[in-house]
Amino acid sequence: MAAAKSKVYKCLNPVGIEEPVDSHPLAPRLGKLDGKTIYISIGAGGEQDITIPLPQALQRAYPQVNWKVTRAAPHMTIAGSVALSPEEMKDADALIRGVVW
């Protein structure tokens, strides 16, 4: 009985296999706002209580910025997770996206 209790076993790992991840730094921040093009991407499924006043508040507070408002495709689709098209990425100096979940 004592021998059985002290028997040593190799026990296997149930945790899934993790893949290596390369980490990247954040993009450099804006030095100034004047004349910059900043996209406001309204995420589908986001709270309208926030997404309706948000562009208005930003435009009011920072009129020197070239604000561009885009609306995402329907929620829970791949297209819905896209905040900027390849064309928009060319002239975007910055991005505000909400609500993400």
Added chain:
Amino acid sequence: MPTLSAYEKAGIPSVFIIYGDQDGCWREACRLNGIPGMRCVHASRTTPGVPDVDRMVPQMIDALMRPLTAEETKGGRYEPKNERIFFTGTLEDAEKVYHVTERVPTCQNAPIAVYGDGLPLRIPTEERVAEMLKGTSHKPDEIIRFQRDHRLGDRSVQEGNSGKQGDPVHYLPLRRTATVEKIAVIGVMAGCEPRHMPALLAMAESGGGCGDGRGRGGYCISGPYAREIEMNFDVEMFGPGNPANRSLGRASQLMWKNLGGNIPTVTNCDVFGGGLTNVFPENAEALPKGWAGLNEECGFDKKESLLVQVSGPGGGGRVSFSPGGYRAFQKSGHGGLARALGVKGQPGPHNILEYMMPGLWARSEGGITLFLLPEIAQQLADAGFESKDQIYEYVYKKSFMPLSEYRMHSWPDMRTNAWLGIERTSGKHWKELPDDYMVPACNDPFENCVIVTGGGEEQIMMGGGRTGGYDAAYSIDYWR
């Protein structure tokens, strides 16, 4: 998230609005997508929009302009260890290791099992796992891959899962992968037997009960395999007692934990969660003449065995009629059901669905899954439903309602993208349609599903429907 991280990687400074309680999930998602410190601001769940936006606007601008910290400018590479042997020692000591919990501060400091589900586990010794592996011909080091193309839904694809034949299956939320041996390890821990391995591997191919990271617990086994492993087809098939039904259900949750990496509030932003849902069998022998089994509905032969993901079994959703009242309704047209349908005094068969449909979409949308006892399925067939497809079409047609009513629902605001898109049945813009235009609450007849199963007194259980076009069937035979 893979898309959102692409903007920072492309040199576009970004800031995202999330909710504070989702911060842990956000950080994990950022780490996985290679931008560990993406900046965000927290919206309030309770402050009205205008003052909340006024509060957040300066924070957003700050996030776009504040110089980067040393930490934020760092790159690097995360190299996981992925060791096969997890612990060496006595069984008593192993139990302490496998049953360890961690306190999760954002979960009110509750202890949460690190490798288990909170219940005692069977320790996966090398010997036990080797025995479990005898239940399949597949090699232990084989990576779990899709054995045919699967449409898993955009939600899974966008979060990093993929449905193409030959691609490795990624388990959400943390997008890990698994080998056949890992699945055997989890099978041992859940209390499964070697003969359960083909079902466990099919479950692993389906995403292992992880869903989109918030868990997906419902599985039905269609085909002869369910009899082979002696599942409970009858009374209390969702209850305790049968080793196959229960241990397979438990294994799906352990896959979510160990393969998906589920930690409430840290990697998984669900709300209430769900209880342990047994895997259950379809009773194909009890199908009325002309009704297809789930395997046939999914394009397989009726002799083939499948694991089919099913939405919402095992919980509530029972339709409220008394078994005796149902019997009297069918036998001789007595009682409230007969009065409701205007068949008082007329013997059955009567269509019980006619009683169930009114009000079903009063505040909801989508298809339904009907769990029908054999006796009730036969009575529906006798009442005129010659196939399941006829039921799907019937339920779909019953789901139509005036647009004026549909607009009063909550989810369509989101699903129609604030009514900006095109209404499917008319091809017109939502805002062009008159109030009395009839729209379906259920998108497609095949969002509905019928499963003949169970036994006992006359009840019908309902669950959520299936997504139209969603391919949720996984061959068990492939994994034998």
